[in-house]
Structure formats: structure tokens, C-alpha cells
Amino acid sequence: MHGVAETMAVVGTAVHAAQSGEGLQDLTFPQLLLEHARTRPDAPALREKYLGIWQTMSWARLAEQVMALAGGLAARGVRRGDHVALIGDNRPNLYASMIATQCLGGIPVPMYQDAVAAEMVYVFRDAEIRVAVVEDQEQTDKLLEIRNQCPELATILYDDERGLRHYFQSGVESLHALVAAGRNYNQAHPGVVQRHLEAGGFHDDCAMFYTSGTTGSPKGVVHTHASLILPSRTVSRQEALGPNDEVLAYLPMAWIGQNIFSYAQWLINGFTINMPESQETVMIDMREVGPSYYFAPPRVLEALLTTVTIRMEDAAGFKRGLFRHYMEVARKVGGRILDGDRSVGLFERLQYQLGDWFIYGPLRNTLGMSRVRLAYTAGEAIGPDLFAFYRSLGINLKQLYGSTETAVWVCVQPDGQVRADTVGKPVEGVEVRVSESGEILVRSPGLLREYYRNAKATAEVKDSEGWYRTGDAGYFDQEGHLRIIDRARDVGQLADGSLFAPKYIENKLKFFPYIKEAVAFGQGRDQVCCFVNIDFEACGNWAERRNLAYAGYNDLATKAEIYALIGSCVDQTNADLARDPKLASSQICRFLILHKELDPDDDELTRTRKVRRGFIAQKYAALVEAMFAGKDSQFVETQVKFEDGRMGSVRATVAIAQAKRHGSLAGAA
Amino acid sequence: MEGHKLEGRRIGGVILDVRDISLSFGGVKALTDISFDVREHEVRAIIGPNGAGKSSMLNCINGVYSPQKGNITFRGQTFDHMNSRQVAEMGIARTFQNLALFKGMNVVDNIMSGRNLKMKTNILQQAIRIGAAEREESEHRAVVESIIDFLEIQAWRKTPVGRLPYGLQKRVDLGRALAMEPQVLLLDEPMAGMNLEEKQDMSRFVLDVNDQFGTTIVLIEHDMGVVMDISDRVVVLDYGKKIGDGTPEEVRRNPEVISAYLGTSH
Numbered sequence: 001m002h003g004v005a006e007t008m009a010v011v012g013t014a015v016h017a018a019q020s021g022e023g024l025q026d027l028t029f030p031q032l033l034l035e036h037a038r039t040r041p042d043a044p045a046l047r048e049k050y051l052g053i054w055q056t057m058s059w060a061r062l063a064e065q066v067m068a069l070a071g072g073l074a075a076r077g078v079r080r081g082d083h084v085a086l087i088g089d090n091r092p093n094l095y096a097s098m099i100a101t102q103c104l105g106g107i108p109v110p111m112y113q114d115a116v117a118a119e120m121v122y123v124f125r126d127a128e129i130r131v132a133v134v135e136d137q138e139q140t141d142k143l144l145e146i147r148n149q150c151p152e153l154a155t156i157l158y159d160d161e162r163g164l165r166h167y168f169q170s171g172v173e174s175l176h177a178l179v180a181a182g183r184n185y186n187q188a189h190p191g192v193v194q195r196h197l198e199a200g201g202f203h204d205d206c207a208m209f210y211t212s213g214t215t216g217s218p219k220g221v222v223h224t225h226a227s228l229i230l231p232s233r234t235v236s237r238q239e240a241l242g243p244n245d246e247v248l249a250y251l252p253m254a255w256i257g258q259n260i261f262s263y264a265q266w267l268i269n270g271f272t273i274n275m276p277e278s279q280e281t282v283m284i285d286m287r288e289v290g291p292s293y294y295f296a297p298p299r300v301l302e303a304l305l306t307t308v309t310i311r312m313e314d315a316a317g318f319k320r321g322l323f324r325h326y327m328e329v330a331r332k333v334g335g336r337i338l339d340g341d342r343s344v345g346l347f348e349r350l351q352y353q354l355g356d357w358f359i360y361g362p363l364r365n366t367l368g369m370s371r372v373r374l375a376y377t378a379g380e381a382i383g384p385d386l387f388a389f390y391r392s393l394g395i396n397l398k399q400l401y402g403s404t405e406t407a408v409w410v411c412v413q414p415d416g417q418v419r420a421d422t423v424g425k426p427v428e429g430v431e432v433r434v435s436e437s438g439e440i441l442v443r444s445p446g447l448l449r450e451y452y453r454n455a456k457a458t459a460e461v462k463d464s465e466g467w468y469r470t471g472d473a474g475y476f477d478q479e480g481h482l483r484i485i486d487r488a489r490d491v492g493q494l495a496d497g498s499l500f501a502p503k504y505i506e507n508k509l510k511f512f513p514y515i516k517e518a519v520a521f522g523q524g525r526d527q528v529c530c531f532v533n534i535d536f537e538a539c540g541n542w543a544e545r546r547n548l549a550y551a552g553y554n555d556l557a558t559k560a561e562i563y564a565l566i567g568s569c570v571d572q573t574n575a576d577l578a579r580d581p582k583l584a585s586s587q588i589c590r591f592l593i594l595h596k597e598l599d600p601d602d603d604e605l606t607r608t609r610k611v612r613r614g615f616i617a618q619k620y621a622a623l624v625e626a627m628f629a630g631k632d633s634q635f636v637e638t639q640v641k642f643e644d645g646r647m648g649s650v651r652a653t654v655a656i657a658q659a660k661r662h663g664s665l666a667g668a669a
Numbered sequence: 670m671e672g673h674k675l676e677g678r679r680i681g682g683v684i685l686d687v688r689d690i691s692l693s694f695g696g697v698k699a700l701t702d703i704s705f706d707v708r709e710h711e712v713r714a715i716i717g718p719n720g721a722g723k724s725s726m727l728n729c730i731n732g733v734y735s736p737q738k739g740n741i742t743f744r745g746q747t748f749d750h751m752n753s754r755q756v757a758e759m760g761i762a763r764t765f766q767n768l769a770l771f772k773g774m775n776v777v778d779n780i781m782s783g784r785n786l787k788m789k790t791n792i793l794q795q796a797i798r799i800g801a802a803e804r805e806e807s808e809h810r811a812v813v814e815s816i817i818d819f820l821e822i823q824a825w826r827k828t829p830v831g832r833l834p835y836g837l838q839k840r841v842d843l844g845r846a847l848a849m850e851p852q853v854l855l856l857d858e859p860m861a862g863m864n865l866e867e868k869q870d871m872s873r874f875v876l877d878v879n880d881q882f883g884t885t886i887v888l889i890e891h892d893m894g895v896v897m898d899i900s901d902r903v904v905v906l907d908y909g910k911k912i913g914d915g916t917p918e919e920v921r922r923n924p925e926v927i928s929a930y931l932g933t934s935h
Contacts, residue, residue, distance in 0.1 A: 051814035052826065162819075163877055280824035 026202040028225040030066070030103040032267040034197075037063035040270065043243065048092050049277045049285060057092055059270070065093075065179070069100035070193045072175075072182030076131060076155050080105030080196065083127040083208065087111045087120075087143075088135025090249040090275045093159045093175050095263065097133040098253075102206055102225075103197045109208045109220070110253040112607040114600070116641070117142040123210050124150040127220060127452065133175070136160040144169060202226045208452060209256050211404050220452030221256075221404045231409035231446035232264040234428050238412070239374055241293060245271035246371070248291045250282045251300075255608055256404040257378055261295045264407075283307075286368030294372045297379030298507075299609050301386055301397075304367060306513040310541045326355035327392075334360075334392030340416050360393045369395050376400050378408065380610055381484065383507035384420035391418065399423045401482060405461065405468060406430075407446035411482045422481035432482060433467075440470045440482070490613065492523035498585040500528065502613065505586060508576060512569040513538040517598050517605075519616050520588070521624055527589040529627035531620070532566055533597055539565070554652065557593045563657050566593060570659045578662035587661045590627045592634075594620075595652035601641045623654060632656055680901065681709030684885055685853060690729055690739035692722075699725040700736065703911050705904045707853070712879055712886045714896045716920075717906035718929070723889040724766060726906065727855050730887070731763050732756045743853075757786055762851035764842045766858045766889075772831030776841050779830050780816055783848025784809045816844045819881075820874060836867040843874065847882075854878065856888040860895050868892065872899050897921065905929070 027035060036045065041060035048055055057065075078084060084101045086108050088094050098108045109127055111120060113135065120142065123129070130152050134140055140158050147153055155171045157178055158164055164174070186193060206225045210218040235241075249262040262273045271293070276285035283304075296304075312323050333348045344352075364370045375397040377387070382399060390397040396415070401423035402408035410432060413424030426432045430444040443466050451457040461469045473491055474484040485491050485501060492500045502520040509518040509532065517533035536553050539562055543550055550556040574587040598604040604616055617624055619638070626634035637651045685707040692700040700722045707713045715723050728734040730741060732751035740747050743759060762783070770779050787809065788795075794802040817823055820840050825833055830841055839859060846854055859875065860868045872895055878884050890896050896903060897917040905913035905926045913919075913926040920926055 049823075051811065051818055052823070053814075163873075163880070165880070277823040278821065284824065 026226075028102065028200045028202060028204070029206060029229075029264075029267050030099050030197050030200065033059070033063055033066060033099055036267070036270045040243070043270065044272045045270075046092055046095065046249075046273045046275065047289075048275045049281075049288075054274070054288070062092075062096060065096045066099045066103065067186065067193060068179045068182040069093075069096055069175070070103040070182065070196075071184075071186035071189075072178035072180075073097075073100055073106070073131065074104055074189075074193060074196075075181050075185040076157075076173075076178070078104050078106045078131055081205075082106045082131070083109050083129045085109050085111055085124065085127075085129045085132035085134075086253060087132065087139045088113050088159065088253070089279070090251075090253060090258075090262075090273075091135055091159055092275065094133060094135065094253065095249075095273075097157075097175070098207075098263065099267075102200070103193055105196055105200055105204065107205050107208055107222075109210070110259065111210070112252055112254045113139060114252075115607060116601055117145045121146050121149050122217060123220075124153055126218075127208065128152045131155045131157065133157045134159070137163040140164060140167065140172065144172070200225075202229075205449065207259065209254065209259070209404050219454055219457055222449045222452050223407060224449055227407050227446050227449065228260065228264045229268060231407055231427055231430065231444060232260055233268050235409055235412060236265055236269050238428065241265060241269045241271065241374075243270040245269065245293045245373075246289055246291045247271060247273045247293050248282070248286050248289055248368075249273040249275050250286075251295075251297070252607070255379075256408055257295060257297070260408045261293075261376075283368065287366070288368075290368060290371040292371050292373045294369065294375040296375070296377055297608065298377055298382040298386065299379075301377060301382070301390065302510060305386060305389060306535055306538050308363065308367070309513040310538055313541065313545070323359055326359040329355050330360060330392035331388065334394060335388055335418075338391055338394055338396060339418060356394065364393055364395065369393075372396070374398070376412075378402065379608060381486075381503055381507055382420075383511040385508075385511045387420045401484065403470065405448045406442055406444060406470075407448075409446055410442050410444065410470075413481075417479070417481070419481065422477060422483045424482065425480055426482070434475055435469075438473045438475065438485075440472050440474045440484070441467045442470055443467050494522055494528070494585060495524055495526040496585065499582050500586055501583070504583070505530070505573070505577070505588070506611070508573045509569065512572075514542065514565055515569055517611065519598075519611055519613060520586075521617060521627070522586065525628060527628075528586050529590045529624070530570075530588050531616070531623070532570075532591055532593050534562060534566065534593055536597070553597065554595055554650070557595055558652075558655065563593065563655065566591070567657055567659065574659060575662050588659045589661065590630070590656055590658055592623060592627060592654050592656045594623075595636070595654055596638065596640060596650055599640075602639070627656055680711045683707070684709040684744060685730070685887075686742040687726075687730065688740050688742070690726070690736045690741070692725055692729060692734055692736045698909050700729070700906075700909045702739070703906070703909075704739075705911065705914055707885060707887055709885055710879070710883050711901040712875070712888070712899055714900035714903045715887065715889045715906060716891060716893070716896050716903055718891070720908075721906040722909040723891075723906055724857055725909075727763065727857055727887070727889060730756075731761065731855055757849065760849070760852035761855065762846040762849040762853070763855035764839075764846050764857055764859060766861060768835075768838050768842055770830045770838060770842055770845070773829055775827050775829055776817070776822060776825050776833075776844075777810075777813060777827065779841055780813045780844045780848050781809060783845035784812065786849065812850075813848060816847050819847075819877070820844050836863050836870075839863070839867075839871065840874070843871075843878075847878065847884075850882075851884060853885045853887065856886060856890075858889050858891070860890055860892050868895060875899060 036059040042058050044056045045059040045062045046057050084106050086094050086098055101108045111123060132143055134156060136158060140156055143156050157173055157175050159175045161174050203224050203226050205222050207223050208220045210220050247262050251258040266273050274289045276282045312320055329351050333344050333352050336344050337352060372395055375395055377397060378400050398413040398418055401411040409427045410430055411424045411426050433441050435441055447468050472484055473486060474482055477483055486503045490502055494500050500522045505520040506518040509515050514535055515532055516535040519531040520528055522528035534557055539556055543556060548561055556562060570588050570591055577583045577587050600607050604612060606612060622636055623634050633653055633655045635653045637649055640648050640650055683706045688704050690700055690703045715726055717723050725734060729736050732753035735750035740749050741751060788805060790802040790805050817826060822840055825837060830838060860871050875886060876899055879886050900917060902915060903917055903920045904911060905920055907929040912929055913923040
């Protein structure tokens, strides 16, 4: 503790001096940490569930751990400007290592823990990473596997020691040992870490995120303390976030959203982050923690809804009836009540209240959302029905718009002005305009400084006046809300010139619990066809209840009954599309159920699970052509990559089904 | 898995010695004059085609069957036949080929049942749950939790075991055996009925148990790939007779084994 007390005293005086002026505004992440440790030493900074019990780490204890780790990293040769890789699930030590790296002026590079080793090589070489902090044996093995391709990589530090006791390779060390080495270093070199920490400037680089990129090789997005902190702080103020908020840190650290919501805003506001035991326990842990501030990409919300739907279908008839009835009530008035709409009648309010007692309250509790005061969804567009579902339950779910390059915050929906089809108004301090070609341009303190060692790419997206090209097409509506049409690249036209927005169609399909992923094709064609990935869990459950035997995903996906089930989903989607005059001609003509799940390991999805449309169209060209040619089945052989990196192939004859098209109802309505 | 065999583990002296065991059910000879030994800290496999007598062999060691002939020496003590409670008390635990879990109980309780022999307080104290009983329960719960963590089944703590998929039930079964903190662990086809990924997971758990707790492991398996990867030494049985014994490489080269087992089924 000695080292920390000393550090805190040093920084404490610096902070005191700063508090009188605007200086406090310019604290870096490690300086923010020490500020919390000084002012609220015993308040909980983070919790981790260990052996079934939530263990709390206070700000003071965290600061002590960070100083020791920083000493250790310094002893292992981490210098200002060095990149340090972080690979693993959300673990206290990985967060502490991130701050520790920043203490020394190093730049943490969080990476997706489910990426296969070969994918990591590019980042290690591009960023010339010498030190990596990883979670466990799995990640250590991956790095050892690629070490000969990454000559710079000298030190691998692991957190969980399990299975690693007999690794005697040079440069492989436990964080536990590093902390001990760090304490010795700090004693032998008093004040070194502190001096680095104080020398750290607000506008220094502080983290680098590799964009998953739906096209091309990944680019390192360089952010400074200022760019991550400034917009996040503005939004924290707008949304009244404070030290008493609780957050569940459960998304990959490599995703900018995770970094903003549970790292940047955590250190800005000093709230508590809670780390689940494992990926599988997230739902249970979420119930136990009861976060007040929650964020989830649409796919997580979709998966939750699927779980709810499956469980309701398995419930007794009476409960199912009650659920259906009150969900209908919620659909009609829930969202309006949440928006503070005065026109909702007394009777309807009463009905909603009853529903709240019987259904919504218990359901929110099951979802772990009882205490959610503010929830965001981001990452990609959310289906309107999915969005409405959560809002109708009384959960203040809002959309926001942003990307890795903008440090998330571009637009946020203000309370009471939440709509399914817009992403809200620009955040204070962020300028947004739409170029003549319809592309959204952003100027904000949160913009990336540059793409790492890629001046050409930087110049392509950022002009001399500081405007950043988002690559998204959109426009402002009459009330000043930004409306995103689609990735500018993706929006197209059918052969007859009518609008074709694939994402919109896919989101409609994905709202059905039975459909996990969809890819629509139609650019320059006379009709729309689409691939569907079934949701194995939901369809499996559906099949079991009908005594339909199946061997596995592949088998289930080819069942005629499943085709009929998905057919009915497509049919409803078409009926919906028919209602919109602009989209009536994008009704789906034919569809097929893919014989394998789209997987990031096969490059079909990005690590954040976005569909890589172009790649899929190329890879499954035979299937796409067969659909448009009107065939009723097509043989296909595809390469698949197993989790351990081995290759295999899957052969299948995929059936193609016709969908029912609806006449345009626009005239009648 | 390669790293496992490289360094670190110290294989000790003979801990379990099986001599001339013969077992028959009426006219059927299940085992004929089987002898082999198990050294401390090693992973020892018993392989053979279906009906070769592998499970019968485990059942003899474990006291479920009493062999007509032969004896078993465990830590210097020699027995004509073993008694299952005594076996458990001496530190030999086992898992079952056809899972014998309490289906209606949850994962924690199932694993806790493996602590049975370690509990000192009586049923009355436990019912009232005061003083020693409460302290004891939390101590045992801590052990159970570390096993749950070890086997990565945190998400299913409170789930009734009957509702879990087969691969997870196998893991719970292993967890309950581990709860006894055994010196020797007998695993009866731990990988049976699993897919490739589940097999890899299970192999990793078996090796980790061996590595972390130094537990001696005797396992029956008929997936040759798994056996060759994770065992130190292998005994091969066929029609109740021992036809091979040695390291995986030796066994793989043994002509009798090839014709009896590898040759026919692959």
C-alpha cells in the first residue's frame, strides 16, 4: 500500500491544484482512477463472481493493484507509446492491466478473445506488439502458436494459472508473478510509475481498437484520452449517470461499445462494474446484479427474446394465455406510457398496471432488468418490433448511433422522443451533417486521431476541416432526428429502380425467434431472394414439441416442417413489406435455409456478428444463382474451419422454397 | 496435450496392484487371470472391444463384484475382495458408464453428495444447522464451488441434473467423484456418447485433474484416439484376457492388439 499512498498524495496535490480551475476536466484514465481512490477509497469499483460469491474490489485496492501491475510492466520493458495486447473475457486483472498500461503511457490494444490464432497475427505485426496480457491457457496457447510469426512478441502474461503450471517457455509469466515483480520494481525505483502517470497528457494516445471491417483487412483506430472521455462525459451528464450506477461488463473488451460503457464511463462516473463468471452465466449474473445502466447490441436482445419465447411456449396454457393477453396490452400502450404520452386513457393505464403486476414485472426480473433505468442498444440497426417489445415492458431502451471511429457517441435518443426508426439527435458538442450524396458526416471531439500507420485510409475518411465520413446513408427528419437508411454501400435498387434495403428486410426476418440470421440479395435483380439461418435452440424446441426427430443442425435445417415454419415467417414479413409502398417490390420471392450456421471463423460474420454480405454472396454464389434461376434445389460444398483451426468441408443439397407475395396494400390503406 | 507429457509430473511407485483376477458369472468367464499395476500419479487406461471385461475389472477394484480368484493390493494392503464403502474410505472414487446421478437434485447437491464421507456432524446437527454443522456446510460448499469452477459448470449450479444434456451430466458425475478428494479415480468410459468437442473438453478435464491434484487415474475407454493421447500406460483386454500392456506406442505396435482390436474395428 505504501507505493499507492505516496502516489495518491502526489497526484492528490496535482488534482487539488487542478480542481480550482478547469484542470480536473483534463484527467487521463489512470489519473481518474487515483482520483476515485483518493476521494472514495472504500467504494466498490468492480465486482467479480468467484466460486459462487460476488467479490468486491474497492477503488483503493484497484489502484494498488494497478500501480503494482504498472511497475511490473515497466520492469518488463513497456515504455511510452508501446502497444500492449489484451485478450480475454472481462476480468478484473485485464481491466487493471489496461489502466496500468496507460499509467506508463503505453497503448492497450484489446482483441477479440474468440478470434482464431491466425487472425491475431495481423494485429500483432501491424501494431508491433511486444507484450500481451491474456486471460488463460487457451489464449496463451494461441499466442505460443503464432509466436514464430510475430518476432516482436516477447512477453505473454496470463491471469488464470490453471493448466499453465508446466509452461516453462521463455517470456511466459503469470500476472501474479508480475504483480510481485512490480512491487519490487516500485520499491527499487520509487516514483518512476508516478512520474509517467503525471506526465501523461489528455491528448496522448490511450487505446487502439481494430475495426472488424465488413470489408478489407482490419485497421487500427487510434483514440486519445480526450476522444474517449469528452463525449462520454457529456452523455453521462445528459443521462445523469453517477457513482451509484451498476453495470454488467459482459461484452468483448475489443468492442468500442464495451470500452465506452464499462471502461470510459466507469472511470468518469466512478460507478461499479460487475463481471460475470463466464459467458454462459451472463443471464443468471445479470439477475443477481440488477444493473441500472445496461447496453446490448441487437443480437443479444434478440437472443433474450428468443429465450423468453421458448419458455413461454413451454409454459402451461393459462400462463401462456395471460402472457399473450398482456403483451397485446403492452404493445398498444406500453411504449406510449414510457414516453409520457398523456393521451393514454385511464382504463388502458389500469390494464397496463395489472399487466405490470402479472407479467411485465416478473418478466423484467427474469431478464435481470428490474432496476434498469437506462438501456442502450447499439452496434447495428435494431428491428422495430424487437425494440418495441422491450420498451412496451417499461424498459427505457434507447438507440444510439456511432462507430469505433467516433468513440460511439454521435446521436442519442432523448427521453420521451424515442422512435424505432430514428437514432435520435446529435450529442452536445457533436456536429452532424448530411453530404450532398446523402452520406452522414460527423465532427466531434470523439473522433479517432488516425488509423494506425495508414495515412491514406485516414485521409479517405477525415478531411482537413475534421469532418469524418461515416459511410452510412441517412437524413434528418422534420424534428431533427437522424434517420439511418443503411450502410451507404448496401442500399441499392432492384432492376426496376425501386429501393432495396437488405438490412431492413433482414431485421424484419430476425425478429422471429426461429430465425437467427438472414441475408437478402436483390441488388440489380428483378426480385429479392434470401438466405436464412435457423435459430437452433428455438427451432429445436419447436420440433421437439411436435415429436419431430432430428440429428443436429444440418438435419433440422432440411426438414420440410422447418421450411414450412420459416415460410410462414417470410410470409408475414412480405405482408409487412407490402404495406409500405416504397418497399412493396422488395418482397421475398424465394428463400433457402442454409445448411450451416454463418460463423466468424469462416469469415462470414465479423467478430461483432455483422453479416459480411459481399463475402457471403461470393462464397455461396451457386446458391444465389440457383435461387434467382428459380431452381428448387442446389448442391453445394463449403469449407468450414473448426474451432481448433483445422479445415473440413460440408456437402449438402439445399432446398429452395417459394414464398407467397402479397399485393401492395398501399392503395387500400 | 503434448505439453502435458513433457515435464513436471512425477510418476511414483505402484499404488494399486491387481494380481491374477478371475471373475465368472455362472458359466461366463468375464475375466481370466488379469494382472496389472497402477503407479501413483499416472493416467492408466484399460481398453478393449465391447464385452472385453473392462467394466467388470473396474467393478472388482471398486468392490461391486467379488472375484473368484486373485487379489488386489492398494497402498500395501492386500485384499481378496474389496468392499465398496471401504474402497471409498481409502480414497478410490469412480464415475459410471451409465451415469448414476440423482436426477431430481441440482448440480450443487449432487456434487455435495460426494462429500458424504467427509462430513463429521450428525444428521440432527445438520437438520438444525447450528455451530459446527453450519461451519462444516460452508467448508464443504467451498470445496464444491471450487470443483464447479474447475469443471466450468457455473451456469448450471441450481439446475436439476436430469435436465442437463448428457455431456454436462458426465461432468457433474466427474465432479461428484472429485468431491471425495480421491487418490485414485476410476473413470468408466468418460467420453462415451460425446461429440468431438465434448471429448476434447473431457480429455482436458481429466488431464487437469491429474496435473493439478496429482490424482492417479484409471480410465476405461474405447475411443482409441483419446486413449493414446492422454494415457501414460495402457492395458488391453479381449474376451476377459489381457493381451497387451505398456505405453501407447508399445500397445499400438503389439500385433495381438492390432488383430484383436485395431485391425478389426478400423
